[in-house]
Amino acid sequence: MDTETIFLIIMAVLGGISMFFMLIGVIGLHRFPDVYTRLHAATKATTFGSIFLILVVITYGIFKLTEGNGETSGAFMHLIGMSIVALLALLITNPTGAHAIARAARRSGVKPEQAVVDEFEEVD
């Protein structure tokens, strides 16, 4: 196998994992009963999917760099750097956004459905 095939297989596997978890997130949004459980599907599955999607982009950038075309290597380094910054921003904002939605929902009185315990009390 040449280098191109190996890189293509790695990218296909990473992309497959990413697409599977994105799909799980979408199905979860439809199947779960209330806003809190839906947030579980929306935050965890899509964050994991996005990490692998960005890994695909980084792998592609490294593949193009190993081809060693001097003129275009700057553009692919730029691609890798930007992807890492996007990943960092995503990892910080995704749980924070979910937390904000859940807090707003609970404070405006949305009760968790099918709940076995609810120890929430009003705090200021």
Added chain:
Amino acid sequence: MLTFFMTFIGVLILYLLMVLGSGNGETMGYLFHWQELVAGVILSLIAAAITRAMFGKAVNNKLFFRFPLFLAYIPVWFLYLTKANIEVAIMVITGNIRPGIVKINPGLKTNLGKTILANSITLTPGTLTVDLSENSDDMYIHWINVKETKTMDEKIKGVCGPFAKWARRLAE
């Protein structure tokens, strides 16, 4: 002064990541253009001067020397993220859930520690932070698969896994 320096370094690293590959193939290859480096240092100094007061509240000097621990934290965190995602995938497919909101007190004092713990467990084993109490250190957590627990320690262990210990190690 250390806060200023740390903010400066952080902003500079972000800036350098964003201009990676700007070179013209002369002094530093295609990695960086020297003009970008000069602009980066100047902009980072300005940004650090403005945001120093904001980060100074969250960060203390002790934390600076614990930075290598973050690198050890990443594999642990990623392992639990993978586990949580497989659990959520199984729950989505089978539809077996037992949700509920529980109250825990992990005993973290600093804001940074609470932030690390809340964000980590939102992304990991079946938990989602709903609210923090500002007077006490209580956290209200939506747990998608509530297990029967008797004591607070068991509950903390069930909700946070190893993350309460890690948050304490990283930020307190």
